[in-house]
Amino acid sequence: MSCFLHNIMNIFATLPSYQTKLKQNGYMEKKENIRLYGAGGHSQIIYSVLKRNGVMISEIYDDDPSNCHWGYKDVLVKTRSTAGNLLNSKDPFIIAIGDNFYRKRIARFLKSKYAKVIHESAIIDESVSIGNGTVIYAGSIVQPNTTIGEHVIINTSASIDHDNTIEDFAHLSPNATLCGSVYIGEGTHVGAGAVIIPETKIGKWCIIGAGSIITKDVPDFSTVVGNPGRIIKTNNLEVYNRKCG
Ligand SMILES: CC(C)(COP(=O)(O)OP(=O)(O)OC[C@H]1O[C@@H](n2cnc3c(N)ncnc32)[C@H](O)[C@@H]1OP(=O)(O)O)[C@@H](O)C(=O)NCCC(=O)NCCS
Secondary structure, eight states, rough: OOOOHHHHHHHHHHHHHHHHHHTTTTSOOOOOOOEEEEOOOOHHHHHHHHHTTTTTTTEOOOOGGGOSSOTTSSOEEEEEGGGTTTTTTTTTTEEOOOOOHHHHHHHHHHHOOOEEEEEETTTEOOEEOOOOOOEEEETTOOOOOOEEEETTTTTTOOOOTTTTTEOOEEEEEETTTOOOOOOEEOOOOOOOTOOOOTTTOOOOOOOOOTEEESSOOOTTTTEEEEETEEEEEEOOOHHHHHHHO
């Protein structure tokens, strides 16, 4: 059977059990409070998803509260200087920061429980494994036997086909497409509308430009743009250590 037909059948076959699975795993209808670290643009989207699921935000932290992009009037935005209290609360965190390096940096000191946030319109096969701290936004589709690591962002309408692996702290931007058996390394950012063809390996801490088509494996720390994708920059370990350290 063609891969395409298999996927179509799979979507229809698994919808009811998918809903059950989400409930069992506490992705939906879970009323416990969540804390956010990050009060910028990205946290607004997470708040929107949580609101739909009836989940309250108990606290918001940001290193620079004056930079807050939005007003959630009932919650005071606190700074990291109150970190002494962070670990005492039972409410899990989401690191609501779009920058992959910075998300990793925060995760290093914030040894907390982490929630998973999944928009109700996302379609996720029940075989998919999803790490803690990961967020999946509206309209995304994740097909069978895909593994998604911790603190990953699957942005609006991203399409992830079968047997993909997405490592921790990666970010798939809106409308990014991973065909089957693609590997995305730790911290890699796949730009909006980029397409990665089947069985391609993208290294760690790469940037794939918006709209790019990636037809070959990409080494660690590369920035790749265009169709077919070409490497325009290579970051080094020093940059990684400065941003994540
Ligand atoms: C890839 C990217 C990071 C490059 O940014 P940069 O390092 O600042 O590079 P520059 O803007 O200096 O561009 C360098 C060259 O690459 C080209 N280029 C940049 N982005 C490109 C893209 N997405 N596709 C094709 N070419 C691109 C530029 O035109 C320029 O070409 P030139 O040297 O011939 O003039 C950025 O352009 C990009 O696409 N970011 C992804 C944005 C995104 O999807 N965000 C989603 C948020 S949710």
